[in-house]
Amino acid sequence: MGVFVFLPLVLPLSAWPVARLAEPHLHPRTATRLLTAFATVMAVCSTLCLALLMVVGTAQLPGNPLPDGWSDPEVRAAVPYDEIAGKAAIPALILVLAVCARTLWRHHRIARRARRALAGLPSSTVVVLPEAKPYAYALPGRPRGRVVVTTALLRGLIPPERRALFAHERAHLTARHHRYLLAVRLAARANPFLRPLRTAVTYTTERWADEDAARSVGSRRVVARAIGKAALLSGTGSAPAFAGFSGFGGVAGFSASSGFSGFASAGPVPRRVAALLGPAPVARNWPPVFTSVGLAAWGAAVGTLVSAMSSANSAVTMFLILHAATPF
Numbered sequence: 001m002g003v004f005v006f007l008p009l010v011l012p013l014s015a016w017p018v019a020r021l022a023e024p025h026l027h028p029r030t031a032t033r034l035l036t037a038f039a040t041v042m043a044v045c046s047t048l049c050l051a052l053l054m055v056v057g058t059a060q061l062p063g064n065p066l067p068d069g070w071s072d073p074e075v076r077a078a079v080p081y082d083e084i085a086g087k088a089a090i091p092a093l094i095l096v097l098a099v100c101a102r103t104l105w106r107h108h109r110i111a112r113r114a115r116r117a118l119a120g121l122p123s124s125t126v127v128v129l130p131e132a133k134p135y136a137y138a139l140p141g142r143p144r145g146r147v148v149v150t151t152a153l154l155r156g157l158i159p160p161e162r163r164a165l166f167a168h169e170r171a172h173l174t175a176r177h178h179r180y181l182l183a184v185r186l187a188a189r190a191n192p193f194l195r196p197l198r199t200a201v202t203y204t205t206e207r208w209a210d211e212d213a214a215r216s217v218g219s220r221r222v223v224a225r226a227i228g229k230a231a232l233l234s235g236t237g238s239a240p241a242f243a244g245f246s247g248f249g250g251v252a253g254f255s256a257s258s259g260f261s262g263f264a265s266a267g268p269v270p271r272r273v274a275a276l277l278g279p280a281p282v283a284r285n286w287p288p289v290f291t292s293v294g295l296a297a298w299g300a301a302v303g304t305l306v307s308a309m310s311s312a313n314s315a316v317t318m319f320l321i322l323h324a325a326t327p328f
Contacts, residue, residue, distance in 0.1 A: 003080055005052060007310040008045035012193035014303025015042065017296035019196040023271075025293035027281040028207035029175075034297060035204070036180045039197040041304050043187035045311040050093040052318050053079060057086030067326050075325050078317060099189045107182060114139055118146065126166065128154065134233040136165055138172035145173040156233045161226035164217050168226075171212035177205040203268055210272055211280065224276035231269045 015038045022031035056079045059070035079085060118139070121127055127148045134153035139146045147169040154162060172178070180201055188198040210227070214220040275281075287294040 004310040005049050005079060005314040006085075008042065008049045008307040009191070010193065011303045011307040011310075012039075012042045012046070012191055012197075015039070015194070015300040016196050018293065018300040019200040021293040021296050022200055023203055023207075025291070026204075026287055027283045028204040028211060030284060030286075031204040032177075032180050032201055032208055034300075035197045035201050036183050038300050038304050039184045039187035039194045039201070042307050043190040043194060045307040046191045047093070047096060048311045049314055050089050050096065052314050053085050053089035054093045055086075055318065055322070057088070057090045060086060070322055070325060075321055078321050096190050100186050103182075103186055103189055111140070115141065118148070134230065136169060136230070138169040138177075140173060140176070140178045147173070153230060153233060156229055157226055160217065160219070160222045161229060164213050164219075164223040164226040165230070167213035167216040168209045168223070171209040171216075172205070175205075175208060175212070177209065180205055203271070206268065207272060207275060210276055214276060214280070220276045220280065224273045227269060227276070228273050 015035070018038070019035060022035060026034070055066075055070065056076055059066045059075065060083075076083075076086070118127055125144055125146055127146055129148060129150045131150040132152050134150055134156060136147070136149035136153055139148055147166060149165065149169075153165070157165060184194070184198040184201045188195045210223055214223045217223065287297050289295070289298065
């Protein structure tokens with residue numbers, strides 16, 4: 001295996017440039033799909049390599065239940081610095097599995113709690129709550145999910161802006177943005193180097209919903225105005241934030257994005273409003289090669305491919321070595 005077993009642990013760094021350039025230069029739908037694919041593959045590869053390293057480390061522990069041949073010098077020689085890397089991989093993999101399991105458990109627990117809270121209300125796709133806190137969010141579910149909004153937020157918007165709000169939330173449900181958000185969140189838990197991709201996808205899913213809402217209501221300016229008003233009404237965020245669900249204007253009860261921090265800042269809401277006041281992004285499945293974002297995307301693609309090949313090579317090599325070292 002050699003040093004190839006360590007490559008998937010650091011190759012997520014190759015995706016940092018595209019995570020930074022995708023937001024302003026790619027259609028948000030394309031950016032979301034590309035970044036989620038890169039993050040998911042790289043996270044799986046790095047976790048697999050941690051598992052391979054853990055096999056070597058576990059075999060060195062006294063009293064382990066593994067075959068004695070797995071601790072032979074020939075097996076340990078396949079991993080550089082086996083004494084350190086093998087044993088360090090044991091707590092690292094346990095931590096990765098624990099935080100990923102906790103993220104999944106929390107995601108499903110919050111979804112169940114939200115659905116129970118709405119259980120006694122009419123089974124319509126739009127739920128209006130008589131609350132003084134202004135927020136809105138899209139709650140995934142079968143068959144179509146539900147859009148939840150409070151009267152406090154609706155009172156602050158005129159009819160065209162309300163249509164923009166509902167179109168935005170329906171776009172989250174239609175495109176199943178919660179799946180992208182959960183995937184990149186788990187990827188960032190598996191490998192901290194993937195956190196910039198999670199941050200970027202959190203923003204691009206909101207931009208994706210903004211563009212779909214603008215196309216639905218026929219006015220980008222109306223959507224921009226609705227987002228700005230919703231952010232101003234919410235202040236610094238009056239509803240609790242839960243990861244993995246999508247909201248409007250950064251003010252959702254189930255928003256994975258940051259709260260509004262003022263139009264003078266460079267936060268998500270001002271950037272979204274500025275993007276909507278500009279021309280619509282061009283929809284492409286892949287950016288042009290000879291551009292900064294195109295080169296960054298190809299760099300991330302090569303990094304992802306090398307990560308997959310390195311982890312596959314390491315897995316096959318380890319299997320053959322362990323098979324040869326195991327007595328029958």
